[in-house]
Amino acid sequence: MALEHAILVSLTEQAATGYDLARRFDASIGYFWRASHQQIYKTLARMEADGWVSATIEPREGTADKKTYAITDAGREELTRFTAEPSPREALRSDFAVKLRGLADVTAIVEDTRRRRADHVERLDRYEASAKRHYPDPDAVEERERGAYLALRGGILSERMGIAWCDEILDQLETRSDR
Amino acid sequence: MALEHAILVSLTEQAATGYDLARRFDASIGYFWRASHQQIYKTLARMEADGWVSATIEPREGTADKKTYAITDAGREELTRFTAEPSPREALRSDFAVKLRGLADVTAIVEDTRRRRADHVERLDRYEASAKRHYPDPDAVEERERGAYLALRGGILSERMGIAWCDEILDQLETRSDR
DNA sequence: CAAGACATGTAACTGGTTACATGATTCG
DNA sequence: CGAATCATGTAACCAGTTACATGTCTTG
Numbered sequence: 001m002a003l004e005h006a007i008l009v010s011l012t013e014q015a016a017t018g019y020d021l022a023r024r025f026d027a028s029i030g031y032f033w034r035a036s037h038q039q040i041y042k043t044l045a046r047m048e049a050d051g052w053v054s055a056t057i058e059p060r061e062g063t064a065d066k067k068t069y070a071i072t073d074a075g076r077e078e079l080t081r082f083t084a085e086p087s088p089r090e091a092l093r094s095d096f097a098v099k100l101r102g103l104a105d106v107t108a109i110v111e112d113t114r115r116r117r118a119d120h121v122e123r124l125d126r127y128e129a130s131a132k133r134h135y136p137d138p139d140a141v142e143e144r145e146r147g148a149y150l151a152l153r154g155g156i157l158s159e160r161m162g163i164a165w166c167d168e169i170l171d172q173l174e175t176r177s178d179r
Numbered sequence: 180m181a182l183e184h185a186i187l188v189s190l191t192e193q194a195a196t197g198y199d200l201a202r203r204f205d206a207s208i209g210y211f212w213r214a215s216h217q218q219i220y221k222t223l224a225r226m227e228a229d230g231w232v233s234a235t236i237e238p239r240e241g242t243a244d245k246k247t248y249a250i251t252d253a254g255r256e257e258l259t260r261f262t263a264e265p266s267p268r269e270a271l272r273s274d275f276a277v278k279l280r281g282l283a284d285v286t287a288i289v290e291d292t293r294r295r296r297a298d299h300v301e302r303l304d305r306y307e308a309s310a311k312r313h314y315p316d317p318d319a320v321e322e323r324e325r326g327a328y329l330a331l332r333g334g335i336l337s338e339r340m341g342i343a344w345c346d347e348i349l350d351q352l353e354t355r356s357d358r
Numbered sequence: 359c360a361a362g363a364c365a366t367g368t369a370a371c372t373g374g375t376t377a378c379a380t381g382a383t384t385c386g
Numbered sequence: 387c388g389a390a391t392c393a394t395g396t397a398a399c400c401a402g403t404t405a406c407a408t409g410t411c412t413t414g
Contacts, residue, residue: 001373002272005277005281018393019391032271032276033273033276037393038375038396039373039374041394042373062380062382063393065393065394066394079283087273089298090275091213092210092212092213093213096266098184100326101208101330102191103323103325105263108262115265146352147279150282150348154276157340158344161340168332173325217402221402239365239410241409241410243366243367243409270374362412362413364409365410367407369404370406371403372402373400374401375400378396380394381392385388
């Protein structure tokens, strides 16, 4: 389970509320881990019980208290322990590949593939823009940003391969007649 | 949810017992969908209740009956319906990327990356061997095998990109001193 | 005769999703 | 004053994992 660890990594960079974390998971960390705010609040509660994070409470009237979470020493230890254990291979589950394998309706799959390709292109653009902005010189990435840079590179390579796959599929399935 | 649909695709090709399906999910279909036998039995029961598959029962003494499942017309309809709906983007969740992003222990990550690279190489070899054996001429793939071929191509591209990523990571993190 | 393949399951648990619910503050 | 953003949750459900459980048949 790595949601906990993704949160720990994020808190290492900067203390945050559940809401902040949810936004980070929509952006940079979301490149390789998605999480809803409900899931994040649930997980933070468990992590606090485990002593991996500690909350600073800011009472508010009329609504729930604001809680800002910071990583604890125990949390840092847990992160080190987690880093040391071998990562399991990602369980790959692709609805798209299942459809493709079945190839029940070529027209529908071509359509789906085009949609998918457009999505990859859009993400690739975002990632490349982000890379250009934050790491204009890849050979001079700062020590403490190296991890984030390499993770982003993974995103870029992954989107490029996605596009290449879509192109192969379209090349084989598209009839010359339509567009 | 696509386990049901992965099963339907598999049964379209050939009727099978739960045990057979579990083995198929360890092999070809397992390139893009993993499932344990427990999960498969549970899902088959639900699918039978939904009328998507029908079981031929072969009674056996002293142990549970053998059930061979075949896809029904309702199952084929469901598969068509599923193919027509747009595929959701895969939820990407990578323990490895979380670790990399945190970069808490460079030595541990280098080790993990090497392990990961070896795994990608091994899979790539298997996929390429399979491609060579089943589809020696990519331009002459039979109509009804096109889906399987394109899915396998996805696997190949994905492993290649995995290797490329590992190489970039190792290139940036490996000190010249070790190996 | 033992090991491994064939064959089917149950039970407890965990992580994640979807739907629902509430309320304050800020900015155009 | 209304929309967006900030902020925190609960409840019901579902899919998937892990551990446990059983028994036959085939082959070396």
